[in-house]
Amino acid sequence: MVLDKKRTVKIIKAALKEDVGTGDITTLSTVSTVESIKASIVANEDCILCGIDIAEWVVNVLDCSVRFKPQAKDGQRVYQDKEVAFLEGHARAILSAERTMLNFLCFLSGISTAVNKFVEKTEKYGVKIYDTRKTLPLLRYLEKYAVTVGGGCNHRIGLWDQVLVKENHLRVTDIDTHKNFVHGVRKKVTKNIKIEVEVENLEQLERMLAGSPDIIMLDNMTVDDVKKAVGIRNKLPAGKRPLLEVSGGITLENVEEYAAQGVDRISIGSITDSVVSVDMSLDIVA
DSSP states (O other): OOOOHHHHHHHHHHHHHHHTTTOOHHHHHHSOTTOEEEEEEEESSOEEOOOHHHHHHHHHHHOTTSEEEESSOTTOEEOTTEEEEEEEEEHHHHHHHHHHHHHHHHHHHHHHHHHHHHHHHHGGGTOEEEOOSOOOTTOHHHHHHHHHHTTOBOOOSSTTSOEEEOHHHHHHHTGGGOTTHHHHHHHTSOTTOOEEEEESSHHHHHHHHTTOOSEEEEESOOHHHHHHHHHHHHTSOGGGOOEEEEESSOOTTTHHHHHTTTOSEEEOTHHHHSOOOOOEEEEEOO
C-alpha cells in the first residue's frame, strides 16, 4: 500500500487544527520569528518504523522551508537510540509540529511493530496476517497503511468493498430457512466482490461450504476445531475450496499453533484497536 499524499495531508491538516488551533501561544510568546534550530527525532526503543513521510508532511504544512532529512525508511527495523530523522529550520515551525509529528510516528510505528511480531511467527506456514475494521475513527486509512508496513495485509477497507456475513446478519436473516443463502447473496452483488461468511462451529461450516463462498471465517474456534475445519474444507475439489480465516482470541502466544493447522489467513483486531505506541522523542541538537 502506497500512501496518497493528498489524502494524507487532509488528515494532517485536521490533526494540526486540533493541536495548534489558532496558534501555538507558548512558542509564539517565547521564540522569535528568526530563530533557527537543528533537531533529531530519535527512537527510544526497537521498532518497525512507520510514518516518516507523514512526519515530514506535518512540519512542511506549517513551514515548507524546514529541511527534513529521513535517516530511516518505513518498514525498516530501527533500534533504541537510532536517529530516524534530522530537521533544520525555523524553531517555531518545528516546535509547533513536534507533538503531531511524534503522535503519528509513535502510533503508526506501534502498529507496524505489533503486526511484524505476528508475521514473524506465522510466515513459515504461509499464513497471512490481516487487520480488521477495529480502527480509530478517521484514522483507518493510516492504520491500514501501517499494517502493510509491518508485513500484514488489509482486510476490507469498509462496509462497501467486501461482503462479510457475521453472526448478527445470520440471526436477522434466519439462516436455517435459507438453504441457498450464499448463492442468494452472490446474485445481489457485483462479480468482483468477495463474499466471506463467519461461522462459529463445524455444523455451520459444512452448511456454508455448500454455497461456495470465497472465504469462511472460523470465529473463536479452538485449535482442534480449526484443524477439523481444514480437513473438511480440503475434502472439496481444489477449485471449490474457500479460503479459511481464523479470527477471535488470537495472541502472540497462540497464533503459531493456529497457523500450523493449515488455514490461509488470520485476522487480528488487537494490532490496530489496542496497540501500544512506540516511544520516540524530538531532541534539539543545536
